[in-house]
Every structure is written in C-alpha cells, then in structure tokens.
Amino acid sequence: MVPLAYYVMLSAIVFVIGLAGVLIRRNIVIILLSIELMLNAANINFVAFSHYAETIVGQVFVFFVMTVAAAEVTVGLAIVIALYRRRATLNVEELTLLKW
Amino acid sequence: MTLALLIPLLPFAAFLVVGLTGGLFAGPWRGRAHYIAVPAAFAALFLSLIVCWQVTQGLRLNQDLYVWIASGTFRVAIGLQIDPLTAVMLVLVTLVSSLVHLYSIGYMHGDRGYDRFFAYLGLFTFSMLMLVLSNNFLQLYVFWEAVGLCSYLLIAHWYERKSACDAATKAFVVNRIGDFGFGLGILLIFRTFGAVDYHTVFSMAPALTGVTVNLLGPLEWAGLSGAHWDVGVLTLIGLLLFAGAIGKSAQLPLHTWLPDAMEGPTPISALIHAATMVTAGVFLVARVSPLLNLSPTAMAVVAGVGGATALFAATIAVTQTDIKRIVAYSTVSQLGYMMLACGLGAYTAGIFHLLTHGAFKALLFLGCGSVIHALGEEQDLRRMGGLRSHLPVTYVTFLAGVVALAGLPPFAGFFSKDEILWAAYQAPGVGAKLLWLVGLVTAGLTAFYAFRLLYAVFHGPSKVRPELAGHLHESPSVMTVPLIVLGGLSVAAGWIGLPGSANLIGGFLSGVMGFAGVAAGHGGEDDSVAHGMVIGASVAAAVIGWAAAYLCYVKRPELPSVWAQRLPMLYQGSLNKWYVDELYDRLFVRPTVRLAGAMWQGIDVRVIDGTVNGIGATIRRWGRLAQLMQSGQLQHYALLMVVGLVVLVSLYLFW
C-alpha cells in the first residue's frame, strides 16, 4: 500500500506547480489553468485522506469542489472574454489601470 | 478709622469720576477734571493733618478692613495701620500731591490728556496713601506696584513721543526687577513666619536671629552646598526686601530708570519722581527696621548701596545739561543719602531727610517746570540763562530750593543732611567713616551742581532762543502759589529737626524705629564738640561747592570747558552717565532680544515643530512607499500573498 504521505506529497507538488504557474505566466488563461491545478491538488488530498480515514466525506467534498470549479471557470472565462473585448489582451501585466 | 480710610478714598473717588468722564469720553466734562480732583486732594491733605495731629496725641491704629486672600494657612487682609511714620508720610504725600494738583491746573492747561492726567494723579495719590497705610507686606507690595503703574502711565503721558514710552516701559521693567526680590522676600517671610502682617512678623523676628537657610540647599545632592552658603534668614529677608527698595528708590544698580522718567510731565517728576514714590524705598526700609536691625549684614548693605548711589549720582549730576535730569540725578543722590542713613540705623534722620527733600525737591522740579513752561518746553541748560528778571517768583523760590538742597544752614536740607552725616561719623567702624567721607564729598558736589543749575538758568547772559525771548513771562498764580508754599517749607521744614533735644521729628518717630546700635542724631553732651566739627565740615563742603559753582558759571564761564578738555575721561564718563545704560543694553537687553528670536526660530520652529512636522512627513513618506507596493500588477499581489504564506509557514517551522 502506498503511504499516505506520498499522496500528500504529490498533491503538494501539483499545488506548488499550479501556484508557480499563477505567479509566472502572463496569459490569463494559463493562470486559470494553473488554478485548476491547485484545485486538483486539493482534491487529491481529499480523496487520499478520505480513503485512509475510511470516510466518504472527502469524496463528497471533491464533488462539490468540481462544481465550484465548473462555476468558477464559467465566470472566469466570461470575464476573460469580456476583458479581451475591451482591452484586446490576455496579458495580465497590462492590467494596470488600477494601481497605487 | 473712617477718617483715615477717607484719606485714600477721596483721591480714589476723584480718579473714578474723572477717569470715567473726561478721561475716557469727550464732551462737556472734558477739561474740567480739576473741579473734582483738586478739592479731593486738598480734602485729603486736611484729613491727613487731622490724623497727624491725632497721632501726636497718641492715636495708634492697626485694623483689617477685609480678608483679601485666604488659602489654607495663607491669609492676607487689606488693612490700615497708623503710627507716626505713617502720619508724616500721609502729610508729605497729601501736601505735595495737593500742591502738584494745583500747579498742574496751570502747567497742563490745554493738554489733550488733561483729564486723564488728573485721573492718574488721583490714582497715584490713592495708591501712595494706601502704600503708607498698609499693615502687611503683601498690601504694601500691591500698592508698591500700583504706584509703579501710575508712574508708568504718567511717564507715558505724552505717549506720542517714543522716548516717553521707552522711559515708561523701562521704569516699569526695572522696577519689576527690584520687585522680583521684594516678592521673594514676602514669600520668604510667609515661609518663615507663617504670616505677612507687620505685627506678627516684627514681634516674632527677634526669636529668629541666628537661624540660617542654605542658599544652595536645592543643590545639596550635587555636593555644592556647604556651610559657607548658610545665610541668616533675617538677612536674606532684609536683602530681598531691600532689592525692592533699590528698584523703587533708584539705587545702584537699578537707578537708570529715574533720569529717563523725566520724560513725564514736570509736575509728575515733582510728585512721583522726587517727593513721594521714589521715597517709598526709604519708607520700606524704615518700615522694616525691626527686621533690619537684627541683621548687621543687611544694614551694611543698605548703607553701602546708599552711600555709593549718593556719590555716583552726584558725579553724574555735575555735567548734565538737561535741567530736569540734573534734578533727577540729584534725587537719586539724595535718596542714596536717605538709604545711607537708614543703613546706619539713623532711620529718623533718613525719614527727616525724606521729608525735607520732599519739600525742596518738589520745589525744584516745579520750578524747573515753571522755567520749561515759560520757555516752551525747552529743557537744555545751555539755552537758558538770565531768567532771573523774567521769572522773579520762580527765581526766588528756586533759590530757596537750591540752598536747601546744597545744605546751607539754616535751610531745610542742612538739618537733615547734617543728621545723616553725623550718624555716619558717629557709627562705629572704618566703613562708617568712609561713608561719612563719601557723604561729605557728595555734599560738596551737591552744592556745586545745585548752584550750577541756579546760575546757568537764572544768571548770566541769556542764551534763550531768540524767538522765545520776546514773550517770556512768569507762570500763572496756580503755579506760583505752590512754589511759594514749598519755598517756605524749604526754608523752614528743617526746624522740626534741630540737632539735639529739640529734635521734634526725631522724638516723634523714634518710637517706631528705635535702633539700639546708634543713638542717631541726638547723642549726649560729650559729643557736642565732634558734632560741631562734623557740622562745620559739611557746611564747608557745601560752601566750597557753592564757590566752585560761582567760579565756574558766574566768574569765569570758560572754565568748565577747559576742565572738560583737560579731563576728558572724567567728563565724558560723567556726561554719559558712566555708560551704565549702554552696559545694560549690551549685557541684558540686546542678548535677551536676540536670544528670544534665536530660540523661537531655533527651538520652537526648527526643533519642536520640525519634529512634529517631520513625523507627519515621515508618515507620508512611508505612506507613499506603501502605496508604491500597489503596482497594479496582479501577479505581484499574488506573489506577496504567497510570500506571506511562506513566511507564516517558515515562522512556524523555524522559529
């Protein structure tokens, strides 16, 4: 049996990669993708813990997280489209109308 | 009691009425102040004479009118005390005051501030009377400052003149410096005796001889205070009170205000700056004699300051050219005499001289006033001369004043001055002999400048400005009558204090101010030879002075300039008042003003406000930095969040 720690570590790696993606990429779509990575990392945790704790709650939680992810993506992509329409860019570095 | 109370209240009422009508409001009252003020003054004089007579019949009074301040154990009343000292002062004050009132009707006629002037006169008379009537130190202090205020207001009577205002401010401030000591003295009295009324203090004082305080007590922790900083508490009190007297009576080193005070109208110079207010210092010293007597040190200081002032002022008086200034320096000098007497324990002599001086000096000032009046505000000696024929009454009365001042027998000044010199001669110790010598020299100088004044003004060729020469005229009778009255007194006032057992004034006052040390003025028969010698010496000095003046200003008028050229240092020094004013200006006035400016710009604006504004500016600067963090780059924001996260985790893991 694979130790729980491995799952947790795997999730951590994915989480950090996602985090790094948010921090370093300029394209807002890829940033959204990175956030998906992070959510998945949490999901891996939930399922793993759920398995090892012999409970179903974790899985239920993951189910809800997916719902949330779907909702977020919907809204997020709508925002991206609206943004692109108005500013013709997906580069978050150019979003500096609001500062200071 | 009611009678005594009425004496000060009459002038006060006059002040209120005159001040509130003509003084502040134009209209029908304007220019009629004398209808109220003069009768009030004379009524006060009349009452004073009655009271004085009652006192000779044994009346003594010491009564509180009402409690003024009561706080814990500190309790001060406003009260009246009447004894011989008070009585003579009452008479002097009301007499000179009423004469000056009368005189001013003529002198101040047509002045813009006529009514104001009379209001102030009333206020001054009230304050001066209350001063002498006080039965405690604090009340004395109150009216002490009040007369100072009147002096201030009257010096600045012609407030358009800058010099007048300067003089007024200077007078007040210099007096304040003396009063600083006076005030501290009262505080020390309260701390020492637990009371500030004369009776308690004087009756407790003998028990306190030998008790000391350490001047540097507060610095004990720094190891500075030692036994040699111990001072007898009575000495300290005496010296502090004397500081007040120094200021008020224009003694060294606070004498500078009095000559400048001549910027005021001449009647004021006569009343305040010659006869009454400036003698308050002497009065104070006489008043506290029961305390002073217990402290030889304080006495010595009083005598020393008095002697030094007498000589110092006389040396200045010889070269001045402003007639009022000559008389003013003479006043300073004569006040020095009085102090000298008091310091030697000859209080009665001091007060006697105070009285005679009051008469002849008031006369001299009023005479000067008459001259100035006639010459259209001219005060320079060098533009006078030969006025004898134009101003006969003035001349005669002035002459009486001069001989009285010069101390020629049998005029008033002779007897009082002689008593002082005799007291000095008689007192034990080398110092006293030295003081006698100083007194003698001063007597000579006094005679010199007195006659110089007389000759320069009334004798010799006229140097009056030609445009004035035509209509020189004698003053009106409201002005000459006071002159005549005072002239009579200058001649005769001395006779109340004939040497020996006939000394009326001495007997009258000695009950108040007896001094064990010197039986001043009226010693035993065996001293009569010595006494005669002393009299002879002083008369000789006066005559020498007279002769020198006659020589220099009548016989050979070119002599003074010759001497002036031959002794330039002395002449210039004397002419410039030994540069005391300049010295004070350099030492105190200018540094103070400069320091104030520097402190304001340096400490207040730069350091304190700089700090305050600096804090504000720093906060703003930090705010701008904080604002700069907000780059608008959302990934910076994200990074900062993650950094926060990492920092928190690190804190947990590694700390």
Place this chain on the structure above:
Amino acid sequence: MTPTILFSDLVAILPEMIISVGACALLLLDLVLPKTARHWLAYLGLIILGAAGAATISLAAGQAELFGGLFILDPFSSYFKLLLYLATALTILLSIRYLQIERIHLGEYYAFLLFATCGLMVMVSGGDLITIFLGLELASVSLYILVGLNRHELRPIEASAKYFVLGSLSAAIFLYGMSLLFGATGTTNLGAAATALARGHGGPVLLMAMIFLLVGFGFKVAVVPFHMWTPDVYEGAPTSVTAYMSVAVKAATFAVFLRVFLEVFNPIKPHWTGWLIGLALATMVLGNLAAIVQQNIKRMLAYSSIAHAGYAMIGLIVGGELGTMSLMLYMAIYTLMNLGAFGVVILLRRTGVVGEQISDLSGLAKEHPAAALAMLIFMFSLAGLPPTAGFVAKFYLFMAAINAGLVWLAVAGVLLSAVSAYYYLRVVMVMYMKEPAGPIELAWSPPAVAALVIAAAATLFIGLYPAPLVGYTQDAILHLSLLR
C-alpha cells in the same frame, strides 16, 4: 449514518430559502417586466430582505445544529445575518439611482446582490467546511460578476479580472488548507474537528492547515499581506458594489473567522496569537499609511477598510467573550459608517462626472450642507471619535485588548487611529474648508437619502446611546459554543 432531513431543518434555513428564491424571482421578473418598471425590482429586493429579516428574527432565539452539523442556527449567526440584511438593504437603496447613472442592467444586479448575500449567510451559518466553502464561493462568484457588471467602462472589468484571479487563487489556497485540516482531523465538521483537536490530534499538518486557512480568510477580510486586491478592486468596482463588499463580505468572513479560529483552533491558540498580532499590526500600519497619500476617495476608503480589518483582528486575537463581542460590535458599526461614507461617494457620481477624487468634494458643505454633515459624521466615526458609533466600536476593541493584557497592541491601535484621523479629516477639510470648484450637483434620490439618513442617524445614535446594541451583541454570544 444517513441523517434524515426534518421539517425543522427546513424551517431553520427559511431565511436562506427566502433570499435565494427571491433572487431567482428577480432574475425571472427582470425578463418579464417592461424596462421602465424595472426599478421596482429594487423594492422587491427590499421586501425579500425584510421577509428574510422577519424569519431570522423569529428564529433568532434558536440554538441548533441542523443537517447533521452542516448548518448552525444560533444567535451569533442570526446577528450576522441581520447585519447582512442591513448592509444589503442599504446597498440596494443606494444603488437605485446610481445604477441608472452607470447604466448597469438592473434585474441581474439585485439578483446577484441577493445571491451574494445568500452565500454569505450560508457561510455565517456554516458548521462544516463544505458549507463554508460553498457559501464563500457562492458569494465570491456573485461578486466577481457584480464587480464586472458595468460594461461601459474600462476599470470595472480589470477590477473583476483581478478580483477573480486573486480570489480564485485564495480560494484554492483556502481549499488546500481545508484538505489539510480534513487530513489532520478526519472530518470536515467544525464541531467534530474541534473535538478531535481537543483530543490532541493534529500536529504540524494542523498548523499548516491553519496557516492556509488564515490566508483564505485574510484575503477576504483584506489583511496584510493578502490585502493587495482591495484597493484596485474597490476602486474599479461600481461604488455600490464596493460599499457592499467592504462591509458585508468582511462581516461574514469575520464571523466564520471567529468560528473557525476560536472553536476549532482554540487548543492551539498560543501558536496563532502571535502571528495574528503581527498580521493585525502590519494591516493597521499599512492600511493607515497608504490611505494617507490617496487622492481617490474610493481608494482611500479601501485602504481605510484594510486598516479597519486590522483593528477588528484585535477582537479575534483576544477572543473570549469580550473579544468576540467587540469584534461583532465593530462589524455592525463599521457596516453602518462605511456604507454611509460610500453612500456619499455614490451621490457624487452623476452622468458625466466620476466624482471619485477627494478634491471633488471641495466645498460640499457650502453647496449641500446635509450631505457634508453626513459625511462628516461618517468620517469622524471612522476615525473613532466620540460621540459617534466608531468610538464605541474602538472603545470595546481596546477594552478587550487591555483586558487580555495586550496593552501595547491597544497603544499601537490608538496611535494609528490618530494617523487615520489625518486622512479622514482631510475629507472633512476639503468639504468644509475648500471653496467649490464649480456648482456641485448631487445625484439625489429619495432611496439614497433614506439610506444615508438611516446610516447617519444610526451612527450618531449608537455613539450617543450604545447600550441597546451592546446588550444585543452580548446576548448574541451568550450561548456560543466557541466561547466555552
């Protein structure tokens, strides 16, 4: 293991049901109603809120864990729900005229506002990480949309994008924290987790979980260094939305913050007190400092709201009866005064004029004394000066801090509120002491006036007579499990 749903459970979520059904109704009515009648939707929204309020009040005395612990009904949550209704209602009142000026589509706006409120209510009542997360997301998603709803300008969409990216990031971090907490305790139920923790479960993972959760909460209430979105989003969003966000989200998040930290993490309180103090200090300092140099009033208020989050944290740090109470009180008062301040800013927005610069307020007192007076009251209240409500709020916070021995924290707090007085005063100064650049026309409307009057009167009233509110707040936490 499969708890049955009882009718009583459904009664307990009546307020949430009213709000969500009402929101859906608004969405539908928006399609049906003619364009001219759409502003009635706002009043319908108010009626819905009123109904929910009535339901909440009738339930307020209840104390129960329902849906198997997913939903908690207690006076604590009712307190915050009433606060949310108040905030929403005032926001709606302020929005009516403003939306016309901004040309924001009406029906959806009110519906999303209600959805957001519903999400926050779910959060406040959440007894389980799942409901808390879902409630948070419901509110967040609604707000992402609300922020970007104004399509006529450039700034709102940028704000929306920033808010969305950072919000999602924080949600992901928050979620990861939840997963770790789940890992550490084996449960998502707060009560159960607390029990597990009290038995000594946990260890390092628990602390990691706590830190991740802290980031999530910190983001929502705008605690340094997770605050960075606040100024940009507050500035960019429609002002009415900013107003709503600044109070409602903050209040609800603090409610959950309290629940989670004081109930679940109470056993390890010594660990987090220090960190929270650090964060609170940093928040107060940075918020106040940055607010000083702002020219845009919305941005200034954004930084000020950051600073206020820092103050409020003091209540959380202290915990206990006094700490909790003071925080709740603070949130209630903050809601009133901050909404009021934004309300005045909203009045300044009229067609063709942005009215967001502080200098736009110049001479307001001369032109519109009543509006200026209201703003004056709000500013002094935000600065925490008596006799306004803001003073009462700070008073209890500092009292709590001193009671807990955190005198120096209280001292730092008061000194920084002196700093804050500077920028609040600047607004007053501009209104009262500068001459107007030109005639100022305010976008008056009866509802907005009503909202301002309510906010100003309440701010003053609470300042003068705080006893009722204080008493109610104290009663609301009387039986709170997290305090035992």
Place this chain on the structure above:
Amino acid sequence: MGAWLTLVIFLPAAGAIGLWAVRRPEAVKWAALAITLAELLLSLPLWGAFDRTTATMQFVAEAPWIPRFDIFYRVGIDGISLPLILLTTALMPVCVICSWRSIDRRVKEFMISLLLMETAMIGVFSALDFVLFYVFWEAMLIPMYLIIGVWGGPKRLYAAIKFFLYTLAGSLLLLIALLALYFEGGRTFDLMKLMEASYGASFQFWIFWAFFLAFAIKVPMFPFHTWLPDAHVEAPTAGSVVLASVLLKMGAYGFLRFCLPMTPHASQLAMPGIAALSIVAILYGAYMALAQDDLKRLIAYSSVSHMGFVTLGIFVFNVQGVEGALLQMINHGITTGALFLCVGLLYERTHSRLISDYGGVARSMPRFAACLVIFALSSLGLPGTNSFVGEFLVLVGAFRVNPSVAALAALGLILAAVYLLWMVQRVVWGAGRPAVERLPDLSWREAATLVPLVGAVFWIGVYPEPLLAVMHHSVEHVVAQVGRDSLPDGVPLLVRWIAGRGTAP
C-alpha cells in the same frame, strides 16, 4: 438638583439643534445670544446653591448609559469644576457677540459649533464617569476643528489639522489609560470609586504618563505647545477666546481631577520633572512672546507662560499652590480671552495682526486702549488685578516646597512685564500711524464684551474671596488625596530635595 446640572450641560446642545431651524443669519445670531445668555442665567443658581462647606460632589445625577459595563451618565460638580463651568457659561455670550460681525459666512454653522462646544466643555467639567468625560473631551475637538478650519485665517488648514492631531494623539492614550483603570479599579468607570481605589506603583506610573501626555498637550506644557500659536493665530476671535479661556483649562483640570487623586504616588515621583517643565514653560513661553510680531502669536505664547504657573501650582501639592492654580486658570481665561477679543477688534478694523502695523491706537481709540492696557497689566500680574492673586498663590505654594523653583517662576513675571509692555508700547502708544488714525473706538456691542471682563479683572483682583471660598474644601480634599500615600523608600534624591527643603522653622 442633578437635573438642573444636566439642563445646564445640554441646553446649548439643544439650542444648537434648534438653531438648525432658523434661517436668517441675523436671527441666528440673536438666537445664539439668547441661548448663551439663558445658559449663563441657568448656571448662576449652581453658584448660589453650591454648598461651600463640603468637598463632596454636588448636583449629582446618575442615569444608566451602558450599565452592563458600568458606564453611566454621572455628573456632579465640586469646588474645582464650578468656577470653570461658570467661566465657560460667562464667556460664551461674549464669544457670540464678538462674532457678530467678524463671522460673515455660514453663521448658523458657526453658532452651532460654538454651542456644541459649550455643551462639551461643561460636560468635561462636570462628568463623573470616565467614559462620559472622555466622550465630552474628544467631542469638543470636532467643533473646534471646524471653527479653526472653516472660519480661520489664511493658514487655517494647517493649524486646524495640527491642533486636531496633536490633541487627538494625546487623548487617545487617555483612552487606553481609562480602560486600564477600568479593569484595575474593579471594573467601574465611576470616577469617585476610581479615586478611592489604590493602585500599584508601576501601574500608577504608566497611567500617569498616559494622563500626562493627554493633559500636557492640552495645557499645553513646554515641548507640546507648538500647536497653540498656530491654532490661535489662525482661529477666529471667538475660537481663540474659547481655546484660550476654556480649552486649555481642561488639561489642567485633568491633572487636578485625575492625576493627583488617582496616581498620587506617580504624581509625586513626577513632580520634579513637571515642576521643571513648568518653569521652562514659564520662561520659554515668555521668551517666545518676546520674539513675536504677530499679536495673536504673542498672546498665545504668553498663554504657554501663564499655564506654566498653573501646572506648577498643581504640582506643588499644597493648598496655596492648587488654589492659586485654579484661580490662575480662571484668571487666564478672563485675561487672555479678553486680550484675544482686543486683538480681534483690531483685526476687524485693519485686517492685520502685525504689531508693526500699529502704533498710536490710544489716540484714535482711547476707550479700547484703556481696556487693552488693563488686560495687558492683568496679564503681567499687576497687583490689584486678578492674575496677581493667582500667580502669587502659586508662588506661595511653590516657595513652600522649593524656594528656587518659586524664584525661577517669578522671573517669568519680569519677562511678562517686558513683552507685554513692549507690546502695549508698540500698539497703544507711539505716534499715530495714518492707517490707525481714523479707526473708530469701541462700539456698544464691543464694549459689552469687554467691560464685564474688566469688571471681572478687578473683582477677582480686589476681592477673590468668594471664588476661593468655593474652592477651599475641594482643593483640600485633592491635596489630601495626593498626600495620602507618603513617599515610599527608594524615591530618587531629586524628589527629596524638592519635597522637603529649607531649615526655616
């Protein structure tokens, strides 16, 4: 009778609210005048019915406010607060009258601010609950800020914010202190109970410094004084009058009401320091005044100097000192207030506050000049005027404790004479300048503001006993409170030499 006091406190506030309904500026002025006069009349019975034979609080009223935290509306007055309340009520009509013409815009708001100030000030002096006190204390900042900032001079914005932040920074620490006292004193905000409780030495120490900062800024004491000149210079006349006459007193009142009874031990420890600061304030303030060319700034610095006497008097802990300080507070209120009125009158006529722009005012405005000279003389402590009594009592008190302190303080009197007389000389005397020559003398309205003050100057100067009689018992009580715990061992040497020196019997 407690209800009466409450009425006195809140009448101006109620009037302020009522004023809102009045439209015409003239009517507003008359209404404000009527309210302040009514308030003055209302406050007089307090004086009459005051029991002078006890130190207990009188006219006490109590009502629950936030009872759960023992916050009550508690008011009451004793011999310390009564004179200050009367000073306030007496000066407010003057403030209204002197604003009659000088305030020409937003009259209503101005009068409302003034009236709100009055309520807050009276509230401060009569509050017996710490929270209530604090609320009044801070509430006053708001109208004062507006008065300076809206109706002030050219640099009013800077002055207003400086005033506000300075005082706020100080008083916020007061908030901390009062909260700490709440817990330490047995969970109560009742001042009477807080005064009876005794506190540990180190606790007292911290509380004292918090108090000190708040009150020292308000007084203002030496290094915290720089807000005052700016505030005074920029404030309108009525603002300056209120500021000088009443606001500054609140700091000193705070020292008396809080520091001495609640932190006696710390107060005694702090005594050398505060005495030193007071001396510095007296001399430094006087020096600053010497350097000024701006009349208002000069008077402001003279305030610093005069308030130095007040703090010195309070911190010598004996009856004379404290009564002197209290009396000096009243005196300073009258005299400095009046001086600001005078400057305001001049400013109304010429729109200049620079001394160098004046000269020879005595010729064109003799009645005004008389008043100005009287107030200047009062300010320099001339015997017979009010200030002398106060200052001398302070000196008596100080001298009993430490002669050298009293001597240094007395030096301030010399300097006062210098700067005030120099001011008088340059403004009142001298040759009339053309600009000054045609100035009209006092109008009846102006005279109505100045003449009562002249009367007060002499009344207190000549017969202060009625005022002192009111204070006696309360002051003795305070002095007993501060003396109740004797100096413990280990007190620094510095204290000992201040506390007991001199060998006089």
Place this chain on the structure above:
Amino acid sequence: MTAVLFFYLATVIVGGSLLVVLLRNPIYSTIALLVMFAHVAGLYVLLNAEFIAAVQVVVYAGAILVLYLFVVMLLNVKREERFQRQVIPALVVAALLLAEVALVVFGGRVGDGLIGGFGGGSGGAFTAERIQAVGSTAIIGQVLFSAYLYPFEIASLLLLVAMVGAIVLSKKV
C-alpha cells in the same frame, strides 16, 4: 502493483502539470492539463473513488477543458512573452513552499503527524471494503441527497449564478 501504478500516475501528473505551466501555447497547455486530469482520475480509482474518477473525466476533462479550448481558440491570442518578470523570485518562493510542505510531510519534526490524525483503519464507517461492496456511486448518491442535501442545493445555486453571470458578462454591450 498499486505502488507501480501510483508512481506512473504521479509522474505523469507532475509532468503534465509542469507542461501546463511551461508550454508557450495555451492550446498545448490545455491539452497537457487534459492528460493530467485523466491521470488524476486514475489516481482516484486507485483510492477507491470510482465515482469521483468518473466525474473527473466527465466534468473536468469533458466539460471544463473543452470550455477552455473553446475560449482559447475563440480569442486566438498571438504569441506573447511567456513569463512574468518576477519569475525568479516566484520560483524561489514556490520552491520554498514545496520544501516546507515536504518538511512537514516527511520531516523529522513531523514524525507521523499525518498518520497521527487517523492512522490506517481508524474505524471510519466507509472502509474500502464497504465502498467496494456497495459501490462508491451509490454511496455518494445516497449521501448527497440525504446528509448533503443542503450543500447540494447551494451548489445548484452556485451553478445558476455562474451561468447567468457568464451570460451577463460576455454579452456584447
């Protein structure tokens, strides 16, 4: 066997994640994410969560990623700079975070922290056996509509809001 599977899946998941972040073209990134998601689903199967695995494939891979692809292609972004200027500090911070988590998970101080929470077979109701017996889909369905009815409703609201919101936001002005 499970171990081998786990390591395979883990490798692909990590690799896929890295590609998502590193690839220049968003389309490639999306496809990398797809691969990664599928392998995560595999991981779920490994953990006895078949239902979740199915949902992962259907919802994530099927719906969400298609949406992404759709948007990416719709917007047809021209090539841009890939990375932020802050790439180095960001990576350092990320690495630090990873190291710290690793420290917690494996590190000395951690001990068996994780296991301490609920060591193997801590007596939960849903043991692997029971789930396999009933089937995870059935169990989750049961739970969702009974115990988790309330959050389920909330989730539905959330989706409604997202849907309407997306329409409102992406509507042309």
